[in-house]
Amino acid sequence: MSGLRYVITALDHLVLIAPDDAVSGFLNVLGRDLTDVFEVEDGRRMYVAGTDNIGIEIMSPFSEGPGATRLNELMTGEVRLASLAFASNDLDAAHHTATRRGLNPGDIQEGVTGDHFRCEDAACAGVKTFIVEPERSDPDPAAEPGAVIGLDHIVVNTPNPQRALAHYGARLGLRLALDRQLDELKSRLLFFKVGDITVEIMHRLDQDQYPDADDVLWGLSWRVDDLDAAHARLSDAGVEVSQTRTGRKPGTRVFTVKSHTLDVPTLFIEQSPR
Numbered sequence: 001m002s003g004l005r006y007v008i009t010a011l012d013h014l015v016l017i018a019p020d021d022a023v024s025g026f027l028n029v030l031g032r033d034l035t036d037v038f039e040v041e042d043g044r045r046m047y048v049a050g051t052d053n054i055g056i057e058i059m060s061p062f063s064e065g066p067g068a069t070r071l072n073e074l075m076t077g078e079v080r081l082a083s084l085a086f087a088s089n090d091l092d093a094a095h096h097t098a099t100r101r102g103l104n105p106g107d108i109q110e111g112v113t114g115d116h117f118r119c120e121d122a123a124c125a126g127v128k129t130f131i132v133e134p135e136r137s138d139p140d141p142a143a144e145p146g147a148v149i150g151l152d153h154i155v156v157n158t159p160n161p162q163r164a165l166a167h168y169g170a171r172l173g174l175r176l177a178l179d180r181q182l183d184e185l186k187s188r189l190l191f192f193k194v195g196d197i198t199v200e201i202m203h204r205l206d207q208d209q210y211p212d213a214d215d216v217l218w219g220l221s222w223r224v225d226d227l228d229a230a231h232a233r234l235s236d237a238g239v240e241v242s243q244t245r246t247g248r249k250p251g252t253r254v255f256t257v258k259s260h261t262l263d264v265p266t267l268f269i270e271q272s273p274r
Contacts (some may be wrong), residue, residue, distance in 0.1 A: 031147025043068030080113025
């Protein structure tokens with residue numbers, strides 16, 4: 001049992017990019033508190049928060065420096081959802097397997113939230129991908145009704161579903177749970193499971209696309225245990241939200257969050273008790 005499927009245990013955290021003055025609004029949407037703040041010498045500030053099943057790191061430029069300059073460039077290009085970090089219970093084994101599978105990993109490095117290595121962007125269809133051995137503690141429970149309890153799925157847009165099948169399935173070792181075409185969405189969807197989170201790969205069938213173009217991290221769907229309380233909480237806070245509706249997944253209700261999301265398409269989802 002030496003493949004990555006046996007050493008990648010979860011999607012550990014997401015990295016987003018935002019100006020300083022947008023961070024609190026985003027966290028208020030989630031209903032979660034900061035657990036830490038770090039300042040990096042290259043001009044970046046990192047805000048850390050968490051949910052029951054995934055961490056959140058928000059990078060902001062706060063002073064002059066090469067890191068801040070790069071973040072400002074990315075935000076000008078409308079990059080907000082920046083990278084994925086998968087958790088491993090054996091970082092050395094993960095690095096060895098990533099090397100064998102052509103992910104061209106960099107050296108293992110120390111980080112403020114745990115040791116990690118970065119796979120080559122080109123080997124990951126342009127998606128910045130890290131493997132980490134996390135050290136972060138569990139977050140405090142959500143304190144208010146309707147707060148986010150965890151991530152349900154992340155959506156990745158791809159121009160090349162066969163490449164995505166090979167990358168997320170064969171190279172990263174995630175379990176393919178479903179491959180289906182939805183005519184009403186004019187899309188083919190691939191659902192990969194990692195822990196209790198789904199990586200949803202979407203390929204648009206009605207658009208001309210270049211198969212060699214990069215994949216794009218696109219949207220987030222957050223779980224809540226009380227959708228009506230979440231809707232009321234955000235409405236009262238002046239956040240723009242859609243009406244609640246039945247979700248595509250059986251037994252779910254959802255609504256769309258239309259503001260304070262760092263321009264990341266965002267859905268809240270409630271699973272009915274079985």
